[in-house]
Amino acid sequence: MSPGRRRAGTTRASEPPHEVRIVGGALKRSKLPVLDKPGLRPTPQRVRETLFNWLGQDLSGWACLDAFAGSGALGFEAASRGAASVLMLEREADLVASLRVSQQRLKAHAVRVERAEAVSWMRAAAPGQFQLVLLDPPFDAPELLPAAIEAATHLVGPSGALYVEAAQALHEPPEGFTLWRQARAGAVWAQVLRRNR
Secondary structure, eight states, X not given: OOTTOOOTTOOOOOOOOOEEEOOSSTTTTOEEEOOXXXXXXXXXXXXXXXXXXXXOSOOTTOEEEETTOTTOHHHHHHHHTTOSEEEEEEOOXXXXXXXXXXXXXXXXXXXXXXXXXHHHHHHHSOTTOEEEEEEOOOTTOTTHHHHHHHHHGGGEEEEEEEEEEESSOOSSOOTTEEEEEEEEETTEEEEEEXXXX
């Protein structure tokens, strides 16, 4: 076969579009781009559905933090369900730019995107300011998880929730928290911790 030609009926292999869809709320079915970045693995649709079934579909008035925003799937799901504010933290400049484009395209006025290293930001932030903190650090950096949980706990307000997504189950909740819900979907463990009253 001569160079540049392919057999009839074949096409050059191409990657499918990298995107996820918001699964609930006002922005349901809206698409979010997923950049091809090492360690970037958006929360699967099934896991997002489970999480917001646990939390309830109406987050009106909630202040939320998406600490390792990545594609923004978790944070935009919260905004779609009426959260009053969603702060997305992301350290990679190209991901920050993509999140800001999505925020403007979706007119997600409750969303604010900040370029920051999540653990350092959380350690320095004022306590008790969020009803929901979402932690989904890169799976290829498991050493981040304990530090992220430790940094996040003081940010959760009274009766608030801390969501932790990881490759392993949490066996011991941090002091002052109770493991409220936990489920496994493939390689992903989804778990919600509630601050004790």
